[in-house]
Amino acid sequence: MTISLPPKLNSLPKTLPIEGAVRIDLEEGILVFRASSTVQSRIEELLVKQQNAPLSAEEEKELDWYEEIDDYLSFVNRTIRNVSLAQTQQAL
Template identity: 90%
Template sequence: MTISLPPKLNSLPTTLPIEGAVRIDLEEGIPVFRASSTVQSRIEELLTKQQKTPLSAEEEKELDCYEEIDDYLSFVNRTIRNLSVAPTQQV
């Protein structure tokens, strides 16, 4: 089994809450990490604004940071899912 390194996060958005930014759901007994509803609302707010008017440089950077976090959570979730379904290897 090949183990990949997680994507590197360059920074976190200044609006990211320190607590409650990520929620954990169970799907078929496997933990799945997702952005909290507060974080999802902020992302939707930025995306809606982006459709109507250009975002400021700070807002663009914030949205980029959220995209990096999403990539990171996707990596973690894929890794956990793959490990949970991989056959156990005997030494």
């Protein structure tokens, strides 16, 4: 199995809540990390605003940060799932 490095995050948006930014769910016995409903609401707010008018430079940057965080969480979730599947296959 090839181990990849997670995407590099250079900074976090100032609007990202320090507490409660990530929700952990359990799916088929595997941990899944997702943005909290508060963070998802902020992303949706920015996307709706973007459809109606251009975002400010700061809002564009914020939306880009959230996309980077989503990429990071996706990487973590894929890695956890792959390790879990590999362990399951070895047990068979």
